[in-house]
Amino acid sequence: MTTYAQVCETGHILNHCPNTEWIAGDHNYCPDCGAEGLTECPNCQDGKIIVSEAVLSNEVELTRSDLPLYCGNCGTAFPWTGADENPQRINYQFVSTDLAEEIYYRNMVSEINRVYQVGADSATLVLVRKAIENSIIDILRNEYGMSDSHLFYDGSKGHHCGISELINNLDDRLDDFRGYNVGANQTLITRINELTENGNIEAHSVASNHSQADMDQYSEKADFVLSILFELKRRTREETNQN
Incomplete structure (x- = not known):
């Protein structure tokens, strides 16, 4: 229906x-x-x-x-x-993964694709950064629980850890995630760092000037990264529920 x-x-x-x-x-x-x-x-x-x-x-x-x-x-x-629609992009998705299960992440993927289609490249990269950040928080919470909340939450400041610290915490504990067999390896961390660096730059830049070739490369990396993070998030949640 x-x-x-x-x-x-x-x-x-x-x-x-x-x-x-x-x-x-x-x-x-x-x-x-x-x-x-x-x-x-x-x-x-x-x-x-x-x-x-x-x-x-x-x-x-x-x-x-x-x-x-x-x-x-x-x-x-x-x-x-x-x-303001960009006719060259109207039928294309910046992130094509269908592994986002929760409505929050499905909406986020839809928003990323929507702003990409209208040519808002800065907003696209900032939203990808946001999706990465929130996914890592959920993954660390699923895997380690609130007993190790310092891995994703800074209690002294009353908010989640910054994106750099989140990435470092995930990187330091990659061995804990290899058993999920979803591609949680150093290549993933490298791509995450590349995308979040671009997102950080766009969040603080006055002007943005990306070629279509640049955006095509970012799109490939974003789809790679978010596919792995969404799947890792799902598997760590299932493992937590089983235990």
Whole structure:
């Protein structure tokens, strides 16, 4: 089955439901921006707005990155697609891994791909850095538990350890993860360092100028790294639950 949505013209998701008769809800206009709420393509009035090919409950949080960009019936761009789409990238994903299980990480991957498609290269690299950082935190927490929380959480400062310290802690304990057989090795650490360094630079830079060849290389590295981290996160969680 399919999940449909009512979306305002600027891309705010007002509600979603598997039943097209129920998605209109109480919002004819968006409470955030006042734009009209749509349930179908305004061009052909036939293509329903689909946010998932699966049935999603109302509790699932959806974001703009879940929205289709073009009508599947007539091919017209939806109003929220905007004029800034990069046509050379519109059908490409910066991160193509399907190993993200939790909705948080699926949304993050969708957001990475969305900002890449509109040509926001700095935002793409910063979000990849964020995905790496959060994945390492989850992996260390799964593997070592709260008894060794200093590996991912700085109690004296009241927040998670910085990305450099997280990477070092993972690097120092690579032998503990080799048994999961997912590619947790020095090559992974090297790629993580390359991507996070780029993310750090972009987070503090005034201007960004990357060639498409640069972004293609970053994309290959990001997909490699996040595929391994997501799988390692899953396996360490399963191991924890078994014990």
